[in-house]
Amino acid sequence: MAKSPNQKLKLLYLMKILQEKTDENHPLTVPQLIEELERYNILPERKSVYDDIEALRIFGLDIENAKGRSGGYYVSSRTFELPELKLLVDSVQASKFITHKKSLELIKKLESFASRYEAQQLQRQVYVTNRIKAMNESIYYNIDAIHSAIAENRQITFKYFEYSIKKERVYKHNGACYHISPLALTWDDENYYMLGYDGAAGMIKHYRVDKMESIEITQTAREGIKEFEAIDMAVYSKKIFSMFGGKEESLKLRFSNELIGVVIDRFGKDVPVEPDGEGHFIVHENVFISPQFFGWLCSFGGKAKILAPEQVKEAFARHVQGVLEEQSR
Structure with a gap:
């Protein structure tokens, strides 16, 4: 032949x-x-x-x-089993920071790890069209650049923006570049954040990765590493609400028993819980006080209460009063 x-x-x-x-x-x-x-x-x-x-x-x-x-x-067996691929597809779909276009590309690549018949089962799970997704396609390159800078122990420069009511990018610092020492990447409230040390301010700050642009790795060594090493990230993430900082306070909080699941989801299973009568429990937890934290408490109505310290109780009351006054205008 x-x-x-x-x-x-x-x-x-x-x-x-x-x-x-x-x-x-x-x-x-x-x-x-x-x-x-x-x-x-x-x-x-x-x-x-x-x-x-x-x-x-x-x-x-x-x-x-x-x-x-x-x-x-x-x-009979592959790098990924079908249940694992379904889990990964679901994660891609649910990830707000992954754009619509990139979601479809990633899912297509995941399908290549299955037979064409199993891939059809993955395709039936693709419901990306109407999901709220990030608009910045460069997020993947941003993540790669940040990881590289951390590995090389180098600072980065970048531009940072927000959106106007016309959905146009408005650059912070009048378009001037930020000079930041990247320390870590973290995922919170469906968004990717970079924790970085701002040498000029002398503190650790958070930056939404999908709102960073034109990242460049410099030849300057990173700063703030000792400050970062002093942070327990697992504990730190429980204290921060939606990555909005503020002053850290040791709080005494009272919740209705029905909210125990919500409290564990927020603060972790190891959170100390103290029964308070038949229908309530008390939690002692360190939290960075911010409007986002107050908003979280407000979502429970009268089923959640700040017991101490007094200055945080008063700040919460002012926050609620301000919301009521704004709504009544």
Whole structure:
């Protein structure tokens, strides 16, 4: 039998066919594999296909041979199992900071880890169209640049913006670049944030990664590393509400028993809980006081209360009064 130009690629194409077109419910017989190879202008001998399958097994591809009338060869395990891929697809869909375009691209790439039949199950889960998504396509390059700067122990410069009511970018500092020492990336309230040390202000600040632009890595060594090392990120993230800072206070909070799940979700399962009568419990927790924290408390109505300290109780009362006055105008 004359050899085709693609004959040397036979083993690679056979692996491609097995990975893309077979799974436990869709095996292919050797004649069917030969037919598939012929689509790539490869004319294999039957015996050589058996030899190639064995070579792929030795290489590490998990190929099984299903017996019986509907039997054949198939890839039985892959880098990602189908439930794992479904979980990853759901995570991409739910991620607010991943744009609509990039979500579809990532899901398409995840599908390549499954057979074409299993990929159809992933496609049925794709409901990205009407999700609220970030608008900044450069977020992926921003994340990469920040990671590189941290690894190289270098400061970065970037422009930072907000949106106007016309949905146009309005640059902070009149468009001047920020000079910041990147310390870590964290995900909070569906957004990606960079924790960075502002040398001019002498403090750690937060920056929304999707609102950063024109990131450049400088040759200047990072600052604020000792300050960052003193932070327990697991504890720190519980104190910050929506990455809005403020003064840290040690609070005594009282909640209705029905809110125990909400409190654990916010402060963690290790939060100390003290029963207060039959219907309430008390929590002692350090929190950075901000309007976002007050808004979180307001969402529970009369089922949540600040007991101490007095100055935070008064600040909360002023916050609520200000909201009421604004609404009555």
